[in-house]
């Protein structure tokens with residue numbers, strides 16, 4: 035008999051449900067909750083000695099996953115996306131299962147991320163793992179896009195470039211900053227093959243880097259007047275001007291730029307975006323570092339990097355302000371931290387729901403010492419709650435966080 039959760043209040047409140055995720059999923063199904071993103075990092079069936087049951091026969095593991103993924107399909111919004119972290123031990127079984135449940139036509143692809151380099155084999159050292167991605171309905175899912183400044187390959191370079199150009203502008207003025215930008219751009223293009231940088235050759239008064247795009251379109255040449263901003267344009271030789279509405283919108287967004295009395299649209303480097311590729315430059319050990327920074331050293335074996343989960347959420351919410359995100363194998367709570375940081379950094383209003391088994395903490399472990407030292411109940415979910423409170427304190431968040439149990 036499944037235990038029931040009372041989910042009457044749950045959307046859009048950040049929530050941690052403690053207990054078996056199948057019970058939660060069934061309660062969510064009954065309540066007709068609809069998630070935009072479901073990310074899960076289930077036990078990999080590797081035979082590692084986790085305290086929960088991570089060693090099952092392939093059949094048991096598949097049944098365990100099937101039971102959950104069937105219900106997940108029902109609570110995924112039509113435009114929603116499902117991500118599953120997995121490694122070689124179960125990738126192929128999982129792909130076949132998801133093709134059956136979600137349809138081959140809704141398979142989006144598999145991301146490859148980097149794992150710690152180790153010498154664990156005489157033949158091939160496995161230094162990667164995967165994130166499998168499915169849509170509920172591929173033709174209803176918006177295109178994946180990512181701002182380059184949020185993309186691991188480009189972020190460091192963009193931040194470095196922006197910082198150095200701003201510093202030069204302050205010290206020696208715009209001409210000198212523009213010269214430096216041109217020099218740095220060619221260096222980056224040559225060394226790192228970043229040819230897309232080529233157009234970003236201008237610097238504005240605040241030191242922001244941009245390129246400008248002509249505001250004319252094919253059509254019958256026309257004169258254009260926008261008295262509100264004192265703009266009077268004569269007809270061009272062979273093209274017509276973009277609409278007054280578009281020019282006013284750019285003006286209001288501070289994205290209008292004039293050269294020789296002619297208007298151009300500014301495209302800022304910080305807004306540059308890219309398509310999404312399958313090989314991701316995230317490194318699993320970063321997940322451990324993320325926890326270390328919050329004072330939770332050595333408490334979890336395989337936490338995911340916060341930046342990886344942020345990336346997965348961001349590519350699916352490029353144009354969405356308030357997504358509902360579910361992680362029902364929450365572990366240390368990385369997904370909640372990712373949502374909190376995105377809301378903080380990007381001004382979004384996403385909500386997270388996490389589910390975590392109330393596994394008992396065994397004696398003679400670092401988890402046990404930590405729980406005792408911090409006066410926590412001896413259950414793994416309490417370590418997660420501790421982490422999330424640490425993040426909330428760090429980001430100074432005071433929004434509601436509900437903690438619920440089945441039957442309460």
Ligand SMILES: C[S@@+](CC[C@H](N)C(=O)[O-])C[C@H]1O[C@@H](n2cnc3c(N)ncnc32)[C@H](O)[C@@H]1O
Nearest residue numbers: 054055075337338363364365366367368390391
């Ligand atoms: C691989 S870990 C997830 C790690 C997580 N992604 C992170 O970054 O910390 C899987 C988690 O799922 C939990 N788990 C396993 N079976 C579960 C179940 N039936 N219901 C809820 N949680 C479960 C385990 O206790 C474990 O903490």
